[in-house]
Amino acid sequence: MAELQEATIVGTPALDGRYITEMDMWPLECQEFNRLYQFYDNLREGRFTTTKCKKCGHIAFPPGVICPKCWSDELEWVDLPQRAKVVTFTETQAGAPIGFPPPLILAWLNFGKDSPLKHLLVRIINCAEGELKDGDEVKLVVFEVPAHPIEIKRETKVCDRVYYAFERVK
Numbered sequence: 001m002a003e004l005q006e007a008t009i010v011g012t013p014a015l016d017g018r019y020i021t022e023m024d025m026w027p028l029e030c031q032e033f034n035r036l037y038q039f040y041d042n043l044r045e046g047r048f049t050t051t052k053c054k055k056c057g058h059i060a061f062p063p064g065v066i067c068p069k070c071w072s073d074e075l076e077w078v079d080l081p082q083r084a085k086v087v088t089f090t091e092t093q094a095g096a097p098i099g100f101p102p103p104l105i106l107a108w109l110n111f112g113k114d115s116p117l118k119h120l121l122v123r124i125i126n127c128a129e130g131e132l133k134d135g136d137e138v139k140l141v142v143f144e145v146p147a148h149p150i151e152i153k154r155e156t157k158v159c160d161r162v163y164y165a166f167e168r169v170k
């Protein structure tokens with residue numbers, strides 16, 4: 001069972017080492033609460049995936065439980081490319097929201113013409129201020145986020161959680 005992690009809260013000393021459940025920004029990922037739990041299970045295995053419609057072939061991102069083109073619920077999981085190029089980005093150097101150490105970088109990525117996912121707006125991590133440039137190659141990175149205790153049928157279950165971002169290919 002997972003240990004409850006302490007959040008690193010930057011810039012608000014009174015909140016150091018505390019995890020604020022009311023401000024939890026990460027999804028509940030376990031099967032009991034999330035029909036897209038497979039996406040997170042795949043992330044844990046290092047796979048970046050989404051859903052493809054078995055009827056019309058449409059590939060949607062983010063993944064869903066029905067096809068947005070034909071409304072079919074017969075979907076399958078397919079892998080997406082894990083590398084992309086930065087088209088443009090914003091870098092917040094001060095005043096980032098609680099839980100996001102600065103710089104908070106959001107980038108618009110281009111996955112190339114052969115990818116079913118052409119573009120994505122995503123967070124870039126492990127990158128110093130001023131380091132990222134337009135045109136840089138970035139790759140998927142999966143990281144742990146604070147586990148979340150949830151009551152399921154009168155038992156408390158602590159669900160491990162992960163999320164994804166991208167980082168510069170050095």
Ligand SMILES: [Zn+2]
Nearest residue numbers: 053056067070
């Ligand atoms: Zn479809």
